[in-house]
Amino acid sequence: MSTTTPHLAPSPATDAPARPRRRSRIGRERPQWGATVILLVCSLAVLIPLLVTITMSLKSDAQAVEGEAFALPDPFSLTGFVQAWELTNFPRSLAMSAFVTVIAVTGEIIVSSLAAYAIIRNWDRRLFRWSFFYLLAAMFIPFPVVALPQVQLTGIVGLDNPLGVALLHIVFALAFNTMLFTAFLRSIPLSLEESMRVDGATTWQVFWRLIFPMLGPMAATVGIFAFLGSWNDFMMPSLITSDPTLQTLPVLQNMFQSQFNNSYNIAFASYLMAMAPAIIVYLFTQRWVISGLTQGAVK
Amino acid sequence: MSQTTSTAPRRGAAEPTSPAPKRASTPARRRTDPIYYFFLFPALALFTLAVTLPAIVGFGYSFTNSIGFGDWEFIGLRNYIAVFRDQGILGAYGFTLGFSLVTVIIVNLIAFALALGLTSRIRFQAALRTIFVLPMVISGIIIAFVFKFLFANTLPAVAQALGIDALSSSILANESLAWVGIVIVTAWSTIPSTMLIYIAGLVTVPSDLYEAAAIDGASPVKKLWHVTLPLVSGYVVINTILGFKNYLNAYDIVVGLTDGGPGTATRTVAMSIFKGFEGGDYGYQMANAAVFFVISIVIAVVQLRLTRGKATFGA
Numbered sequence: 001m002s003t004t005t006p007h008l009a010p011s012p013a014t015d016a017p018a019r020p021r022r023r024s025r026i027g028r029e030r031p032q033w034g035a036t037v038i039l040l041v042c043s044l045a046v047l048i049p050l051l052v053t054i055t056m057s058l059k060s061d062a063q064a065v066e067g068e069a070f071a072l073p074d075p076f077s078l079t080g081f082v083q084a085w086e087l088t089n090f091p092r093s094l095a096m097s098a099f100v101t102v103i104a105v106t107g108e109i110i111v112s113s114l115a116a117y118a119i120i121r122n123w124d125r126r127l128f129r130w131s132f133f134y135l136l137a138a139m140f141i142p143f144p145v146v147a148l149p150q151v152q153l154t155g156i157v158g159l160d161n162p163l164g165v166a167l168l169h170i171v172f173a174l175a176f177n178t179m180l181f182t183a184f185l186r187s188i189p190l191s192l193e194e195s196m197r198v199d200g201a202t203t204w205q206v207f208w209r210l211i212f213p214m215l216g217p218m219a220a221t222v223g224i225f226a227f228l229g230s231w232n233d234f235m236m237p238s239l240i241t242s243d244p245t246l247q248t249l250p251v252l253q254n255m256f257q258s259q260f261n262n263s264y265n266i267a268f269a270s271y272l273m274a275m276a277p278a279i280i281v282y283l284f285t286q287r288w289v290i291s292g293l294t295q296g297a298v299k
Numbered sequence: 300m301s302q303t304t305s306t307a308p309r310r311g312a313a314e315p316t317s318p319a320p321k322r323a324s325t326p327a328r329r330r331t332d333p334i335y336y337f338f339l340f341p342a343l344a345l346f347t348l349a350v351t352l353p354a355i356v357g358f359g360y361s362f363t364n365s366i367g368f369g370d371w372e373f374i375g376l377r378n379y380i381a382v383f384r385d386q387g388i389l390g391a392y393g394f395t396l397g398f399s400l401v402t403v404i405i406v407n408l409i410a411f412a413l414a415l416g417l418t419s420r421i422r423f424q425a426a427l428r429t430i431f432v433l434p435m436v437i438s439g440i441i442i443a444f445v446f447k448f449l450f451a452n453t454l455p456a457v458a459q460a461l462g463i464d465a466l467s468s469s470i471l472a473n474e475s476l477a478w479v480g481i482v483i484v485t486a487w488s489t490i491p492s493t494m495l496i497y498i499a500g501l502v503t504v505p506s507d508l509y510e511a512a513a514i515d516g517a518s519p520v521k522k523l524w525h526v527t528l529p530l531v532s533g534y535v536v537i538n539t540i541l542g543f544k545n546y547l548n549a550y551d552i553v554v555g556l557t558d559g560g561p562g563t564a565t566r567t568v569a570m571s572i573f574k575g576f577e578g579g580d581y582g583y584q585m586a587n588a589a590v591f592f593v594i595s596i597v598i599a600v601v602q603l604r605l606t607r608g609k610a611t612f613g614a
Binding site: 030038112140143146152153170254 | 335431453487550
């Protein structure tokens, strides 16, 4: 255990209190090499499984069957990717995952921000106040508890498909997202919109022209977590979607387990293709991912 | 139609009172712009139709012998009595609760240590943060399949090379060890989000407190115990509550690693409920779900009570 002294290490966009400390690399104190080395060693625990995934996916059929995790690909081969692409019908399942994710991300941002704005501006009205606590109650309802009747009902109304899955993603994230947006909206001064209203703007215009753009940073955070949650979800699509040809990528990985068998190169190529979009999005948006929680969630 | 609307009482964020032109403030209630109801409607409608309604319907079915479709009869509390006598379900509760407890402790200890490290004066800080958050963005079921391979092929090979006979076969195939594999993979997958919340907490600790402690000659351990921990205790509570909420619903990773096996050694409550689709015991599993719901709430309430409401988001 490294008992190092935590210092304010400002990640971008944290509202750390102003400090009279220089932020130069070489401050008054030397970098703590001990902690650095320990963390570098620990990072292997994260990197090794990912590196094994990459090396296994690049092996030829003959070499992959041996299942040697640390043997480098010899010869390099892309056959695993080619076969996984065809076997899992990758373009179709990618489209399904993308469809669910796009609807979930858009829906979560719009539905939650609208509700949060209405609640915050009408806090003195019982209906809106109670609605807020009603939505928050969802945090305590585990999906398995309502899963069976949900499957029944989605079947009855014809939503036992990716659209139904996306709607459920929106619903189960409502509580958390509405909480984030309301926390953020509390800090937006009313004076701004009052001057707009004096000029004759309607509530509709005020929301879309003023409030929604101001919610940008929080919407980015909500959007990223919505993307990750939706893209990676296995439980809901596996239960809700009845037609196997409409399944998303994570569920397909499970469906093809028996066919991957010992063809580890095909299996790992398939896993890699399924996780690659999320990793790419993360690398591009990590600033928000890492600071997102630090900003509004637990201010 | 420029109706002024009532304002929310804002906490925190002290904002100068706006000199914006206001109409004479009326002590009476102002009218609410009807469009606000329209704003609120989608969220309420979705939540009611997709969660509240199914919950009520499902709870109703828990008193019947329904198999999920077709005819059913009302059978009173018989399902509930049977659930409490069902060794399979009790086993699933035992496993899920034990697994959750162990995982919450392990994940929080490691995540807190990593957060301390990542907020200290280390080199390569940005790169290390990026690496440690990576597991968060990968689907649990895929992580499970990758580790299943490592447990089945790589770990035994390494163990044999080191001459450890106990680990010469996959731990996932061993009834008394499979849960260890599930804890490891769940920890790998959920440490990042827990760690991020701790980082968020640690950067709020004012640095002059540490300087004051240093001037008083406090050792690093004392600083941690008397300065850091009291100030981030709220974050410990948040992480514990969120952690329990996650782990009690364990599903993806367990399906990928063991699918509840060997035998039923690692079957979780969620898995036993979902058996209601295949087993034709819909009403019965709804009783199970109702029991599970009560237990989840009790666990959350007990945690909040124990910590006397230290978990305040944004207060």
